[in-house]
Amino acid sequence: ATMQCFSFIKTMMFFFNLLIFLCGIALLAVGIWVSVDGTSFLKIFGPLSSTAMQFVNVGYFLIAAGVVLFALGFLGCYGAHTESKCALMTFFLILLIIFIAEVAGAVVALVYTTMAEHYLTLLVVPAIKKDxxxxxxxxxxxxxxxxxxxxxxxxxxxxxxxxxxxxxxxxxxxxxxxxxxxxxxxxxxxxxxxxxxxxxxxxxxxxxxDIKTNAVAVGAVAAGIGGLELAAMIVSLYVYCNIK
Structure with missing residues (x-):
């Protein structure tokens, strides 16, 4: 029964990370497309995409997100399929770093909101007056x-x-x-x-x-993402510990 449970969890981990891997490839492809041929992207997705692209360089953001998902998905699939302890531990550590960074970012945002406003004011207001x-x-x-x-x-x-x-x-x-x-x-x-x-x-x-008004929705999304990350870390550790 223990072996069957281990095999089932390992298989589920493989397919879950295969999905992440494919999402990473898709994001990477779209990111490269936007960076190389942004005009076609704007024609297909319309004026709203133009506004979004002005806030942040969407192409580079998608490439970065795609690379992270690609690496995570590959390590998860490879570790589960080959039972590689090195790949599984690397997968766990990357997820742990991302999770800690998210928690730290949330704490900083909550505790240092006033300080953030002060420093952003020093940066943003002069830019408005100038440009x-x-x-x-x-x-x-x-x-x-x-x-x-x-x-x-x-x-x-x-x-x-x-x-x-x-x-x-x-x-x-x-x-x-x-x-x-x-x-x-x-x-x-x-x-x-x-x-x-x-x-x-x-x-x-x-x-x-607006964030405080929609705090329940924002919190639910954040909790969902955090839950998935914790579950993935627990599963990777379980597989790691049960590899002989």
Missing amino acids: YGSQKDFTQVWNSTMEGLKCCGFTNYTDFEDSPYYKENNETFPPYCCNLSANNTAKEQCTDTKAFNNNVQGCFRQLLY
Whole structure:
């Protein structure tokens, strides 16, 4: 019965990691495609993909994620099939490092939110004052963010003072800072007084609020991922310890 249980768990580990391996190959292929031929990617997936690609270089992100999944899947499959203790232990250690990094990141995010806001303010606000209104991609990213989160700037509307947009539009602010749609800019300008009276929340605070509002869903996803990682580590250790 013990041998049958071991064989079953080893087989399940092999097929589970085979799925991870194939997902890694798929992500790697898409990442390379996006990096080499981003135009075709945008044509197929439409304007939403363009917005996403402006937040982060999706191609490189997919390649990195694909490589990690590829390596994990390969080590898991190889270790389960050949009963290689070295491959299984490497698989376990990589998962353990990822798990610890996720827990550490969550703790830092919870404990040092105020500190993170301070340092991000020192980085982001000067960039807004320098590039918003002059750098097309940077401006589009912020417009998409402010429209999606219903927010204004990183801290508030004052982030846009002395920016190229502010100077070129008669010292007015983006319409999102006055709860206006982008199409209303020509009809009604967002002046200092209107922005002050509307008091639209900064995007960092709004993002934190949205995360707290959806804390149950976010926590459930995080717990699910953590549970899968723990299960994979336990199974790999079980197989490792029962190899003769």
